[in-house]
Amino acid sequence: MLAEKHAERIEKIFAKYPDKRSGVMALLYLAQEEYGWLSEEVLREVAELCDIDPTQVRSIAGFYTMYSEKPKGKFWLQVCTDLPCALRGADEFFSGLCAYLGLGERGGTTEDGLFTVEPVMCLAACDKAPMLQCNFHYHENLDLEKVKMLVEQWRAEAGQGDGAVG
């Protein structure tokens, strides 16, 4: 449970706002960090902490793309495929990455649960495309070879078991 495990951080979050309701987004990040994704059960837990209706919490989680209401791989790779990135080869980069990980052309999660790949809208790094964001950290000026190295590196990290990512 968040309340027990992260009591101190939760307290800090609430301290920033005039009422508990306002802490909902920060708590959703904390919850996602803890559980990997936001299940309905987790949404209810956050709702109880903020003292608001669970429907409101789910509405917020649904609006922002950085919250995920589906299980994600340990490494959540978001590739920008908007027009400027596409002009620099983001489409080929994206399909190459998917093929390398054995995923279909629209991305998805690998069977071992390590990687989730998905195309996203603009990440504001058009000049450094192709690029991706792994668990919200940027990796820019990529090509297929570079990303394969990164993937192997992340695999190795995961193999070591501590799961430090980014």
Next chain:
Amino acid sequence: MTETITIIIDGQDYQVPRGMNLVDAAKMHGVDIPVFCHHPKLEPVGMCRMCLVELGSLAVNRETGQPERDENGQPVVRWFPKLQTACTQEASPGMAVRTDSAAVAQARYNVLEFLLTSHPLDCPICDKGGECPLQELTMAYGPGQSRFIYDDKMHLAKQIPLGDLICLDRERCIQCARCIRFCDEIVGDEVLAFHERGRRLQIITISDPPFDTKFSGNTTDICPVGALTTVDFRFGARPWELDEVASICPHCPVGCNISASTRLDRDFGGRKMIKRIMPRQNEAVNEIWICDKGRFGHHHSRSEERLTQPMIRRDEEWVPITWETAYREIAAQLARHGRESGFLAGASLSNEDLWELRKLARLTHADCSLGVWPATMGGIEQVTQVGVGVGTRLQDLGPDSAILVIASDLDEEAPIWWLQVKQAADRGAKVVAANGRATKLDQYATVALRYPYGEAVAALNSFAVIARRSNAIDEAFVAARAEGFAEFDASLKGARVPKPYAEAAQALLGAKDLVVFVGGEGVTLAQHGELMQAAANLLILTGHAGRANNGLIPVWPGANMQGALDMGFGPQATHDLIAQRPAMWIIAEADPVAEDARMAEVLVGAEFVALATQFMTPTAEKAHVLLPVQSFAEREGTFTNGLRRVQRFYMAQTPLEGTLPAWKVFAHISSSMPGGAKPRIAPGLVMRDITQHVLRYAEMSYPNLAHVEPQFPLVGGEDMYYGGTAYSNHGGLGVQWATNAEKEKYSLAVRPVDVARPRLDGLAVVPVRLLYDREPLFAPSSIMHQRVPAPYVELNVRDAEALGIAEGDAVMLTADDVQMAAEARVNSHAPAGTVLVPQRLGATPIPATLVECVVQKMEG
């Protein structure tokens, strides 16, 4: 008063209130600006873009400060380069609007094409088809064809239950958020919300329980498409087949104006049947809302359980008899028992029923007692003096107003009043919610005052003490109108007031308007008269009487308790009757045996009991003659609501064969008596008699009651896109009778009240009222059964611990001669030392108010 300004709409000058929403301002003058998301009762959001207009302002010469004029002398308007949403604009001086230009027409066309890109167009099977704003506005402004590729339409779930009463069709939803905003802004239950965004945007709820507000049905009225439908009416009929009949809700003292949508129906043997209940606009009563009990509680009117045959008990068997025999039998019994007869009237009888019952009683003997049931609340004298003023509209209460709600859980007893008080609080009214326990109003109240049960009178009396101490007495009003002030004033002098009472009183003082709702929770009948007087004292003392939006509102049980009191029935008479135990009883539309443990024995001891009833109730089982009477839906009549507004209802449904309206039954019995006149042939003539004999009803002739005036916002018909599918009022707005405070010739009595509280040792029973119970008029609505809890009692954690009772335990409650089995709920909601017992959940009567009781855990 809001300032009136001039704006230009389509080249014409219009006078509108400054700051009024532009869509509303235009609508007021008959200019339609089409909308989907905007609703006159909700805050604007500007989401649907349907109301795009050209907007500009009058050009002003900077040197002279005068409006510029062109060569023709017309004012010059500087137009914004792009279209603006009218619903997010407030009318301001010099504003110019064009709603009839080509650009505006194109915008409407485009918005509709966009909304229809993924609309399923299943109008032929849609409940809303025929009264659908999307349909109507598309016909008026939209494209005849779609350029969108049919195969790209979104396919979404079409039957999602949002709670057990409302069904969501995601394909039809156009994301206007009216339902969400209704829940958030008006009800205050944030159980609906949007999920995702863009094209994937949809309505969700994961609340627990989901969407169970008492007002959920209203979202289907303001939904501009067929996305929200009620389980009750789903696939029930097409709107154009329905005949609308004006009616009044028979369930509570608010007296919501309703419209019964009826048609000749196969399910009812080809007879005229109510298919749904819809709100009917009365801005002084329910505005355009009704609660779910009113909307879904009409099934009793054609229940299989209804009695349809007069019967007499012979050798413990019910034997059918003709009406004639029944009349003669009862007339003979009345002649035999004479003065030894008691009359008891329920709170759902119409004024006409009550009048004929009273006439019958008077014909029997001049001294026959006229009791009401339930006999828990008194205080008609105080209502007569300082009842809320004529013309009161609770929706007008705002920042200058103060509202006191005492001894009532409005949310459960009169939901639409709760809604209006809550909204007044939102607008800045000072609200004091005073009760022995926490209620739902507390979270919106300025002060939530807790007093120990039994101390309500003392609490309210202390408000007068504080008013006196704070120099909040309206000297001029008191000098001119109050009677008995010196004695009363002396009683207040030096009285000690606990701090919480003083704080609550302070919150109310100094407001321009003051309305006091007085309920009967945790108050004995004797105390209730004192509580009403304490309220009257406060209102007179502070000069809050005799004008609109000021005065007393009693939260009576039942739809027509006010009418019963007006017709001369009273609660004290009921208690006298129970004490006297007359040999003969005539009881009408009341079920005292189910509600009072003494009554079974009293009626068994009587020689003859005649009961006019719709159902075989526990009281019916003790009667000797049963008279099957008609429900509100099957006949005409009037009810008087808690604001003393007399309102007409009309015949909506073909009466069940064999039943008669109660007034006619009583009139026929009268005509079988010596000296009895021929029965009137219509309720309108009965009302004419009433107008001639009951002074306060002198103005209440049927034509007067049927009078209507234009109301704003416009709803229904051509305006359903704007105000929703609530019906506009063609049946009559009703008439309020004026209180003594409104007539200069009357003085208003103030007097010291008896603040003594009953001595209670141990646990005390406090009966509470729930909206969803098992009373005979509601029990047949099976779609509501999930909301009616099994019998329970609420205990405080401390008391429960001492008794070794845990949440969910089966317990036996014993008080006086009552024994009732129930489930225990253990919480901090019940104050220590009390057991909250909801009325009418089980078959056995619950104890009378504020008596000591024993609660034991049942073994096994």
